[in-house]
Amino acid sequence: MRGAARPPLRAEVIARGAARLTGAGVPEPERDARLLYRWAANMDGVALSAALGEPATAREIGRFEGAIEARESRAPVSQITGAREFWGRRFRVSPAVLDPRPETETLVAAALEGPPVRRVLDLGTGSGCILLTLLAEWPEARGVGVDISAAALAVAARNARDLGVADRAELVTGDWCGRLDGQFGLIVSNPPYIAADEIAGLAPEVRNHEPLAALSPGGDGLDAYRRIAAGVRPLLAPGGRLLMEIGPHQAAPVGRILADSGLAVTAVLPDLDGRDRVVSVEI
Numbered sequence: 001m002r003g004a005a006r007p008p009l010r011a012e013v014i015a016r017g018a019a020r021l022t023g024a025g026v027p028e029p030e031r032d033a034r035l036l037y038r039w040a041a042n043m044d045g046v047a048l049s050a051a052l053g054e055p056a057t058a059r060e061i062g063r064f065e066g067a068i069e070a071r072e073s074r075a076p077v078s079q080i081t082g083a084r085e086f087w088g089r090r091f092r093v094s095p096a097v098l099d100p101r102p103e104t105e106t107l108v109a110a111a112l113e114g115p116p117v118r119r120v121l122d123l124g125t126g127s128g129c130i131l132l133t134l135l136a137e138w139p140e141a142r143g144v145g146v147d148i149s150a151a152a153l154a155v156a157a158r159n160a161r162d163l164g165v166a167d168r169a170e171l172v173t174g175d176w177c178g179r180l181d182g183q184f185g186l187i188v189s190n191p192p193y194i195a196a197d198e199i200a201g202l203a204p205e206v207r208n209h210e211p212l213a214a215l216s217p218g219g220d221g222l223d224a225y226r227r228i229a230a231g232v233r234p235l236l237a238p239g240g241r242l243l244m245e246i247g248p249h250q251a252a253p254v255g256r257i258l259a260d261s262g263l264a265v266t267a268v269l270p271d272l273d274g275r276d277r278v279v280s281v282e283i
Contacts, residue, residue, distance in 0.1 A: 010037065011052040013061055017068045024072040032077055033068070039081040040064035074204040086129045089136065091159050093127055096151035098214045100129040104190055106277045107243050108133050110269050114241060117141060117185030121235060123176055123228060124148075124191050126214060128156030128169070131188070135165040144184075146174040149211070176224070177231030185237050190245040191224030192217045221247065225254050229261040233283075241282050248275035255279065 008016075014033050021029030038048050040063035041056075056064075070080045078084040078099045084091055086100035087108055093099055108130060116138040122131035125145030135143050147153050153171045160166040174180065194216040199207060206215065217223040225244065232242060242263070246254050255265045263281050271277035 007055040008061070009053055010041070010048070010056045010060070013037065013056045013064060014052070017064060020068055021071055024074075026071060026074070032071055035077050036067040036071060036080065037064050040067060075209055076205045079209060087133045089133065089163060091127050091129050091132075092155055092162065094151070094155050095209060096149060096211060097127040097155050098190075098210055100127055103271045103277055104130065104245055106269055106271045107188060107190065107245050110243055110278055110280060111186060111188060111241075112137055114186070117240075119143065119182070119184045119186075119237075121180070121184040121187045122146065123187065123189040123232075124214070124224070125156055125171065126152050126190070128159045128171070130190060132156070132159055132163050132165055132169060134186075134188070135168050136163050142168045143170070144180070145169060145171045146176070146180070147171075148173065148175050149213070152211075152214075176227045177235060180235055182235075183237035183240070184235055185240045187232060187236060187240065187242045188244070189224075189228060189242075191228065193221045193224065193245070193247045193250060195219065195221035220253075222250070222253055222257060225250075225257050229257050229263060233261065233263065236283050238283065241280060243281075244279050245277060246279055248277070251276045251279060 014037050018029045018033035021032055026032060038045060041060045067080050076099055078093045079095060082092060084093050084100050087105055091100055111134055118141060120131060120134050120141055120143035122145045125131050125147045128145055131143045131145045135141055145156055150173060153173060156171050160169045192215050196216060196218045199216055236242060251268045258265055258281060265279050266282045267280040268276050269278040269280060
């Protein structure tokens with residue numbers, strides 16, 4: 001009489017998941033399989049590494065296989081797990097917001113290199129990752145996050161509560177600079193900047209799963225900069241700064257747009273790959 005089948009070890013389950021992702025053409029399948037198993041088992045990386053030789057539970061296997069199926073369809077890992085790390089903090093994400101990206105940390109680093117400010121404005125706040133990170137780093141600051149999407153603002157509100165800064169973050173529905181009052185020592189934005197003819201070339205994780213309105217304004221990809229440049233000057237306090245993320249080939253056209261509105265780019269900052277990523281304006 002044969003004994004009961006041995007339950008699979010966690011390492012074996014992860015390896016099978018990685019093989020499925022490889023067959024689906026998913027980049028970095030081993031990394032993603034481990035991240036998804038960590039989520040399925042509610043373990044951090046250290047705990048999972050120590051437990052790879054132990055049997056997987058039925059619950060873990062069920063959650064993991066569902067996650068692998070979603071990743072095979074090229075859903076982003078962050079949307080499967082519902083969260084993404086940014087500047088050392090965990091941010092909730094959903095299909096209503098852009099996945100916080102390492103490149104955007106260039107903007108946060110530039111902001112934090114300057115002196116703390118009392119008021120911060122984030123135009124197109126999305127998940128709130130920029131604004132809420134700055135409020136967490138500057139305990140005396142208060143901020144306003146503007147977005148046209150009520151669903152995005154709901155995600156940002158949950159992140160504000162999770163990070164303990166909800167009492168200092170005002171999240172409002174709005175269209176860039178319209179109907180805003182007062183002045184801010186720092187204005188930040190990661191606006192949609194992908195040109196319409198570039199959308200088809202994006203990775204399916206981005207093209208098919210992230211909100212198109214947060215990726216591209218259509219046309220040449222520069223309309224959001226035109227809108228911001230036209231309305232931002234009255235909102236900048238004396239001595240204030242404007243920091244905006246840009247595409248790697250947009251420094252010159254964005255600089256011209258700002259100059260036409262009487263604003264001069266004082267620096268173009270590269271990301272970790274050496275690509276132009278942030279324009280800085282100081283008044």
